[in-house]
Amino acid sequence: MPIYQSPVQDTLYLLNDVLGYPDHASLPGFADASPDVLEAILAEGAKLAENVMLPLNRVGDLEGCTRHDDGSVTTPKGFRAAYQQYREGGWMGLSTPAEYGGQGLPYTIHAAVGEYLSSTNMALMMYPGLTQGAIAAILVHGNEEQKQTFLPKMIDGAWTGTMNLTEPHCGTDLGLLRTRAVPNGDGTYRISGQKIFISAGDHDMSDNIIHLVLARIDGAPEGVKGISLFIVPKFRLDANGNPGAANGVSCGSLEEKMGIHGNATCVMNYDEAEGTLLGAENGGLKAMFVMMNEARLGVGLQGLSMSEIAYQNAVAYARERLQGRSLSGPKNPQGKADPIIVHPDIRRALMTMRAFNEAGRALVLWTALNSDIAHRSDDEKARQAADDMLGLMTPVIKGVLTDKGFEHAVMAQQVFGGHGYIEEHGMSQFVRDARIAMIYEGANGIQALDLVGRKLAQNGGRAVQAFFKEVGEFCEQNRADEKLAPFTKGIKKGLNDLQAATMWLMQNAMAKPDNAGAASTDYLHLFGLVALGYMWGRMVKASQEKLAEGAADAAFHENKIVIARYFMERVMPETSAHLARISTGADTMMALPAEAF
Template identity: 50%
Template sequence: MQTYTPPLRDMKFVLTELHDFSRLTALDAFSEVDADLAETVLEEGGKFTSEVLLPLNMSGDREGCRLENGVVTTPHGFRDAYRQFCEGGWSALSAPPEYGGQGLPETIGMMLSEMICATNLSFGLYPGLTGGAMVALRKYGSEELKARYLPKMISGEWSGSMCLTEAHCGTDLGLLRTKAVPQEDGTYRLSGAKIFISAGEHDLSENIIHLVLARLADAPAGIKGISLFLVPKFLLRDDGTPGERNGVLCTGIEHKMGIKASATCQLAFEDAKGWLVGAPHKGMQAMFAMMNAERLGVGIQGLGIAEVAYQSAVAYAKERLQGRSLAGAKYPALPADPIVVHPDVRRMLMTMRVNAEGCRALGAWVAMTLDVAEHGAGERERRDAEDFVALMTPVVKAMFTDLGFESANLAMQTYGGHGYIADHGVEQFVRDSRIAMIYEGTNGIQALDLVGRKLPPHMGRNLRGLFHPIAAFIAENKENPLLGEMVTGLERAFGALQLATGQIAERGMKDPEEAGAAATDYLRLIGLVSLAYLWARTVAIAVPKSFAAGPDQAFYSTKIASARFFYDRVLPESASLYLKIKAGKASMMALADDAF
């Protein structure tokens, strides 16, 4: 069965030992936040997600959403869960206080998001899309729009969606056809059709605030001619309450492989009334604010699935009796040993474990830096933080979702035939996690974004926030006996990353296809080296504490063993990645189009 206990001890370790939580509490915005408060919030979030959301995960998947006469009904129990979610203040957790939010760090918000995604990914998409819409509105909306819409979105009374994709254009948004016509009162009338709109129509909130990309009649061609508009499902009365229905209609919901309790909608805009967000023809700027927030959020979806898949596989492996240990019976009183004794099962469990714990450590690093980018006191501090977040956003989105899907598949393999059938709910993890590698920009697009947009600017300045601390750690710990051969392994992998970076920069300037051919492997390499750095730091912290008697001794000993597995069994992939990058594009591009 789907098994989940919130990993609060590991979250606490990541927040207060691996990373410096006081870095956040030193910021004026979080001066009233401390580690105890963060721990309490996460404990309560863990109760809500495990007790309210997890029991709805399998039933929501089986029931799915229904569309009747343009109205989407979510599965049984979702409306009540959403009400509890809002009443508990979870929708307002990291939102700005000036609009009714609690103003807690995004770092805590991302850890809550991990627990939501682990227990019910479909449910998490509804508030998740609202969060992305709020980011764009807060950064680019007029004061009037922000005052009118943000408080209700933060409270969860109203939700949000992002309406970007059209049937003929996904990544290439310059091809979109939705039109916006200015009106004398300063509003616009939008006409067009959008597809793949998560949370585009549902019965959880009393209004849905759509952020819609469209083109004005005088717009330049391509992406430089796109504008962003706010289009509510219901127009507001003078007192700010929802009134008449706007010209937005759900014409269909997608029948999908997974996330079936999430309404993925086709929307028709028929002379719908909207308001411009930001400047005309500058919609891509606002869109990327939404997309970057969502890409980090999608990465956390992969982490959540990795964690619940691991826990579910462990529970089964300890119960399922099958065969005897190769070393002789480990449980002679039983008719067979539980499969957890077998090396190949251990390989799968350990891979899932290090996937989840490594991504949690890296995700928290990026989230903390995002908080500094938003609230840091100095311009240089904020700029450096923005550089690091820009570099790591495609890595988090792509690698976390790759590893989440890998973990879901390993969990199903651990269950064997019982994993392939629906009874245990493990095959749902595979189906649900697969979309995360596709939406908000496919993982191939993330890799192109990394090598094409994030490496070149300012002579590679974005790399400093990652490369400098890794280099410093290696220099400081070469003779550290606590780390054994790990520093050597990190140094080799980091050296491969540095060489690959130089080769991509040199070849890419001469031939962009060379950079494109290396992109996916390079993203994986930079992700693996980032994880290796954090695992090495984990060991440096854990080894001294593993000798101290107490309830945490086993926790630190387990951390050390997990780090060794990562270095022995996962990090060696960095060598093959470098060789593939070094090989260049020749064999990849050799065939003519008609040879396929």
């Protein structure tokens, strides 16, 4: 069985030493999560991940979900009980408002623990994950009655939630959707249509399932301007607000997928199901984006999670597996062979994964902190700046962390050689599970377009300029420090490439939007490299300071600096290739007629 140890020490280092978590004690909820409490919560989350979630991960993969003839769905053995432990631990409401039964703690902590839980059981964690997206949407767009009706039960975990967007003929292009909503005249609607790829669409974990469903009210405008969002519970609520009669919604079938077998991916059939409007009529897209943005960060976290657990298992295997001799002389002379961790090409894989994981974790936590500031600060300027950064980093985290998370799951599998291809070692599952994160909640090509097409230009480029300024100033302020200079140099080179690419887009994409599309994926990854490089810069600075202070855990900080060097030497050079590709524009790629493919 795969092993896993929650990187609590690293999370604490990032929050306390690098990202200035303690400086935000005045934000609502932060005082309740002082560094001591933070540590205790992380330790509890780690236990849940390691003792409850991990042992069920392969069970979920092997057993999958089952749809019964009556349309009901059961989850793999043990999932229900594990979810109950999650629920009883109060994890669902960790960072939701106390007003509806949550604990109101920082979202940052939710994200930190979310990494451990996703690493150990991504499929299981999708059930509460989708619920959180639904909670967020109801919090922002629900009327008070809806909030009182649904939030306490969902935050308690008694009820779970889903997002119903995709239809057979439309995923990305939601303007095409056909699910209909007909007003009943009493404020409720009858929803009819078919939704596909609905994660956690039906299951046996909760007493009710609150579906958030995009549909078109009869007579609404064409396209995305005519889409509304509805709350459609699996069981209609009785007079006391308890689940009563079945609503007109059922799971028509389960999809056979490459991975995340433990999550029920449902075709959902709506047949005059009763629902209420969430948010404004025809304002569905906006309401949906609340849960979508939340979900995108969660999916980016899944990418990191898979990369981390795959890395840990590759390390364990590389330390144990004896094969061949070190090129620089035997390292295990009394044995018949050396452990494969002595081989540089194995190191290359391990270092690549680790350099990414540690910077990826920093980027997620930095962004989560920005999310807390954006939602909780009473300083409007700080709120706006944090919200800008959150919006800018959302597609980067979703796109880059999932692309790389998958790549690293594959890399870790490769360390196992033939044993990695055999299901019993669990490495194949990480690869198969990680694969979906590149696709759902907006395929990564869509994230890239969101970045170049929306986020860059928003508010006159305010967010991106702020990011460039912050990274540029970091380099400028630290380049005189000879211990930091080798790192600021690498980051600055990356930033220069990114700024050149941005300039190229400004000059070439306005008149010819295909140039933006042609650049988008490379731009996304170029942006990701600079953001991750910047995180390494901040970690090196923090660790150098700790070392200068004579920190007890000197080795921890010295190792950080080595990994940072690896990132600069082996990962950052990619920025030039991205810039070169971006600068060639769209002409060649669009030159062939569609028939010529």
